[in-house]
Amino acid sequence: QVQLQESGPGLVKPSQTLSLTCTVSGGSISSGGYYWSWIRQHPGKGLEWIGYIYYSGSTYYNPSLKSRVTISVDTSKNQFSLKLSSVTAADTAVYYCARVARPNLMVDYWGQGTLVTVSS
Amino acid sequence: QSVLTQPPSVSGAPGQRVTISCTGSSSNIGAGYDVHWYQQLPGTAPKLLIYGNSNRPSGVPDRFSGSKSGTSASLAITGLQAEDEADYYCQSYDSSLSGPGVFGGGTKLTVL
Numbered sequence: 001q002v003q004l005q006e007s008g009p010g011l012v013k014p015s016q017t018l019s020l021t022c023t024v025s026g027g028s029i030s031s032g033g034y035y036w037s038w039i040r041q042h043p044g045k046g047l048e049w050i051g052y053i054y055y056s057g058s059t060y061y062n063p064s065l066k067s068r069v070t071i072s073v074d075t076s077k078n079q080f081s082l083k084l085s086s087v088t089a090a091d092t093a094v095y096y097c098a099r100v101a102r103p104n105l106m107v108d109y110w111g112q113g114t115l116v117t118v119s120s
Numbered sequence: 121q122s123v124l125t126q127p128p129s130v131s132g133a134p135g136q137r138v139t140i141s142c143t144g145s146s147s148n149i150g151a152g153y154d155v156h157w158y159q160q161l162p163g164t165a166p167k168l169l170i171y172g173n174s175n176r177p178s179g180v181p182d183r184f185s186g187s188k189s190g191t192s193a194s195l196a197i198t199g200l201q202a203e204d205e206a207d208y209y210c211q212s213y214d215s216s217l218s219g220p221g222v223f224g225g226g227t228k229l230t231v232l
Binding site: 035037046047048049050051052060061062063066096100104105106107108110111112113 | 122153154156158164165166167168171172177209211212213217218219220221222223224225226
């Protein structure tokens with residue numbers, strides 16, 4: 001059973017960089033066949049795809065966030081990470097890491113989510 | 121504003137059948153990309169409910185079914201139960217957006 005767990009600060013100051021890490025257990029990021037993804041949900045709102053990464057390092061980002069987002073992978077630690085720069089209050093959301101099956105892009109495993117609040 | 125349009129809310133009495141629509145266009149559902157559905161219970165992460173338009177993952181009751189036709193997809197829930205009260209999201213891919221997949225705006229199901 002694959003499990004994903006987000007970790008990182010729950011509070012980030014405006015203009016700083018939000019950094020989160022997702023640790024994957026029960027399966028290897030390097031096994032192929034999947035993208036590793038970040039998805040967020042603003043309070044009381046719907047789901048927004050931030051982007052995803054393949055174990056080789058290929059990335060796909062939401063065009064609306066592309067200029068501020070970096071997703072990276074560390075196969076040795078079976079982890080992948082999110083960096084979102086120049087955050088504002090509009091980036092306050094629950095951030096989920098997730099596994100995305102190729103090629104049909106179904107999200108078959110989700111982390112529990114972590115709330116990140118942007119506030120001074 | 122998502123490229124996949126869902127009704128904001130639907131409701132039904134226990135035992136009834138409800139459907140949730142997901143309307144797209146020729147660059148997403150109509151282009152043949154798969155549609156997946158997720159159920160999000162209050163305070164929890166979304167859970168895969170239907171994949172590949174009409175397939176149920178192991179453990180999902182057969183009261184839940186999915187279909188796709190043209191530029192739209194639908195989720196049907198029969199024999200509605202109180203525990204089905206949740207938010208439901210459709211998801212697909214849009215070739216015009218040059219990014220990852222897209223989610224519908226979500227539908228709140230209320231069991232009366």
